[in-house]
Amino acid sequence: MTSDIVVTDRLTKRYGEHAAVDAVSLTVRAGEVYGFLGPNGAGKTTTLRMLTGLVRPTSGTATLFGCAPGDGAVAARTGVLIEGPGFFPYLSGRDNLRVLSRCRRLQDDAVESALHRVGLRHRGHDRFRTYSLGMKQRLGVAAALLGEPDLLILDEPTNGLDPAGMAEMRELIVELADSGHSVMLSSHMLSEVQEICDRVGVISRGELIAQSTVAELRGGTSLLVRADPRERAAAVLAELLGRDVVDTVGDALAVAVSPELAPKVARVLVDAGIDLYELSRRERSLEDVFFAMTSDSNPGDRTASNEPRRMS
Template identity: 35%
Template sequence: METILQINNLTKKFGNLTAVNDLSFTIKKGNVYGILGPNGSGKSTTLGITLNVVNKTSGDFKWFDGSVSTHEALKKVGAIIERPNFYPYMSAYKNLKLVCKIKGIDYSKIDEKLEVVGLLERKHSKFKTYSLGMKQRLAIASALLNDPEILILDEPTNGLDPQGIHQIRAIIRHIASQGTTILLASHLLDEVEKVCSHVVVLRKGEKLYSGRVDEMISSNGFFELKCDDEEKLLQYLEQHTSIEKTIKKEGLITAFLNAPLSASAFNKELVEKGIYISHLVMRKESLEEQFLQLTDNK
């Protein structure tokens, strides 16, 4: 699979603050990547470096296998890393016409991209009449005008209402289904879980995880248990070969699995050992639980 972007040991320091620390990951063609982390984790700085708007301290990055210069590569990149900035008294169509003129793009692309983001019927409305969600969708249309190989979005749903968030996510999924690679930065676990195929988890500029979203949440799951004889249950769990670890909190025992084990088979085992459970629920770990485990251990 073709490499779109490769980041190698990237570091960025602002005085004594290390915003990005020895970061490495690879973006392959045709996937939706999420850079996930809380505010201040280095997401926007990383994107800024790859787009040549922030200078790196050390390390390097290569666009498209390093076969072209960054300047040439960026002609094949669409990016929104700041709030949409259009002329308020001009229509959406005229604003995009101006973008086409600056970038040397044929005007015929305008209607095509406005249709992708659901704004074709409002193309003659002034930008100032648009809602925040519509402004964000127009920015995506603008970033798509050059038919980029990769679309980069920094917190694309920030500040939007639920309907606006739903529309942006649907547009991202549609764009990805057409074969465009997408890289988005987000602090929203829900966003990454619903939209992305791959995730890079950052905390204080350091990579905690990089890989497929489904692999990150493909653990064997865990049991939530309640029992009158907690000591007997805990002793049994500690020596069980399929239980990786147990946590006791507020009368609930959580047993994390390191191998497949059905709830019915597990309950049968416990009864045979004279351990009677008043509550047994099997769950899969969500991305949120995985994320919290990653960040708690650092």
């Protein structure tokens, strides 16, 4: 049975009348990569700061490994990178990590291992102030990796990285999960989240509006049909398959049926004298789902649950 190592129950943070985080209940399971998604200002970083004991919640609770955030036992098992990494600018990257490792009573070989894993070993002797934004971000991830923590909480870990660096960070996160670590990360790179995360939570205006696997959020595969006349094609397919599975998407039709029915769909349209220009598989990306869930909707109409919100 999979255990939950991070659990929040109606976790809330208010600043005056403004609810930055509003009754968020989420879980992160052992050994998974959990993507925490939301627009700017949605409450992602505030939630992560509450999980690490940096911000005190107004109400609700959070536990990590069964203990309260900030507990010494939790800190020993958790690596954190939230917002921009802070280091001594006049020290080298290696010496900055040595300061941190000695505070945690770790050996210097932990520093070399962390530098190697983020691709900075050959630049470890350079002063931090000479690092690019991407290198600073890598060093922040290296600091989070010190001591081989069971849980990593990473806020935008690919920020400032070039495409090659992003690919390397993806590989590192997958490697960490494969070796038994749990990773909770926030990211604006939805294509990356889709590729590496097991489950995601979506927060908007402080409320958790969905929590599910990536596959469940994206929904099943459907068919994309471009035909002329489109209205006649929609009527024919609705009669064949049911009105609830045919929807208009731009100048085409989205048909929510298995791709195995593609030959049958093609035959019925051609037999009806309809010109068929395209018949292809249609899969919604996580980005499509994210924008559909977070744009132009009333937060009061949203309900957080373990099931994805149904969208047309």
